[in-house]
Amino acid sequence: MTFEGLLEEVNQILAGRAFSELDLHEVERVRMALSRIYDLSVERRYALLHPPSANIGKPDPKVDEPVEETDLTEISPNQISLIDSIEEIKLEQSINETFSEYKKPTLSQQMAGRGFQDLTSVISINQKFKFISELFGGDTDAYQQTIDRINRFSSYLEADDYLQNTLKNQHEWEMQNPIVIEFIELIERRFL
Secondary structure (H helix, E strand, O other), X not given: OOHHHHHHHHHHHHOOOOHHHOOHHHHHHHHHHHXXXXXXXXXXXXXXXXXXXXXXXXXXXXXXXXXXXXXXXXXXXXXXXXXXXXXXXXXXXXXXXXXXXXXOXXXXXXXXXXXOOOHHHOOOHHHHXXXXXXXXXXXXXXXXXXXXXXXXXXXXXXXXXXXHHHHXXXXXXXXXXXXXXXXXXXXXXXXX
């Protein structure tokens, strides 16, 4: 059987199921197909690393010929089977997935998606100083007037118009600046 045929056989056996859902017969079929895939890949690797000198530029007929299947049910004690390796990887992945479920969301993640009435209630002290310093040129009054004005707007369209037509020009903001983007995202959340 060809390499592609063996891969197709494994895909048909699994057919969207987890490996742990397979019965003994299906596990054995997967094991045999994976063993053949491994054998074919070793043969192909050898052929690529050691090309015959007389047939340079010509395909090696031995590489494309099917290899006779052998029963490899016995594994030497110091050799790890491919199935065991796959199971170890799946176990590691499932442990990682398990622990990721227990990860508590941060406060900002909990607040994301919630509208609020006052921007000052969600802007941290660090953000405030960053905004004043970077966006308002150190002018605390301009920052506070802007926040108060945005809090009075009734829709995001009004706030966006104010940002794009007034603040952007008045303070010469680059709209790709990460601090400007952070400020705009807070304003967007205000009107959700």
